[in-house]
Amino acid sequence: MGRKSAVDVAMLLSLVAIAVAAPAPARAQAVIKVTDDVSLKFGGQVQAWGDLAEDAQGYYTKNLYIRRLRFLMGGQVAKPVTFFLQADVSNLGKPGNKGPGLSILDAFLSYKPFAASESSTLRDALQIDAGLFLVPLCRNALQSTLTFLSLDVAATTLVDNFNGLGLRDTGLQLRGFFFDSHLEYRLAAFQGLRTASGRNPLRLAGYLQYDLFDREKGYAYQGYNYGKSKILALSAGIDAQGSFRALSASLAVALPVREGDELDGLVQYLHYDGGKTLGYVVDPEKKTESGIPVQNDVLVEVAYYIGALQLAPFAKFESQYFVDGNLNQNKGVMYFGGGFKYFVAASNLNFTVAYTRAQPRSSADAAGVARKGLNQVTAQLQMFYF
Structure with missing residues (x-):
């Protein structure tokens, strides 16, 4: 570990420790309040993993590492302006990791131009986000990442992480709610992949979600609600740059x-x-692959939270199907899995045990x-x- 990396990790660990140990009122998180309109709060997240993974030769590798080590900071700088910052050291101690380095996951400002309106409909109609945030x-x-129904983000969802920024990008987003906050929209323009000249199209994304019962108004959605909310959400999205296209449809309950x-x-x-912008390319000499093949992927997750036991058994199925027959024969895969979560204190402290089998399609x-x-x-x- 280089000196700079060691300093990064030590700094982040210290910040997380301070944030987690900070005294808090019983009813809420600790907030540094400067004025009625200016406030600041800190937080931290640690996900420690131990796994037993089978390799192609039938042997099992054993690893203990930190999947996510995060420091969070958020606050309000004026009544209509908030900010959120999230720094991360991922896969700390995992073999093959190039070394622990502190990276910025989220860093954005949010401005609500109608925050002072007496109409809740107008207040929620528009929020402008600028910076680095989820596509x-x-x-x-x-x-x-705190409340996945299973263990982690789906492999098929990560196909969209072509820029290596953790499903995020730098850009500008318009976000808001209509129909008594049941309908949410997110429309964004991102940096995407740039050519040397910088003249290629920007990356554009859009997302619509309709909540039939309770509304979800946060930056990120919850998986488990611990019996406190009634969620039935239908959504669709698109991500595009040049001839690259990604489309989604989902149902969450x-x-x-x-x-x-x-x-x-x-x-x-x-x-x-991937189109021509991110078309799938194989270099036989270098034995490398790049781009995104045309594919149709499915994710299904189910769980049942037992409040009296603070326990949630879950099951998961995932399918990655490539349209090209030879490619599907070579790389097509299905994932089957299941496990359980034990919630000592909801999202604040819990344990997960998960089994996954990656089954080739051929x-x-x-x-x-x-x-x-x-x-x-x-x-x-x-x-x-x-």
């Missing part, structure tokens, strides 16, 4: 079914087409080389405060 393509990409219990689910469809690739299913078992400890 609004699909429900899973916009979901909080979080329904109280008994006293303190909750039935949760997410069904998501994604279509990717027993052999186009060259006749056998393709083998791989198993993985992961345990996670999560601590969070904000």
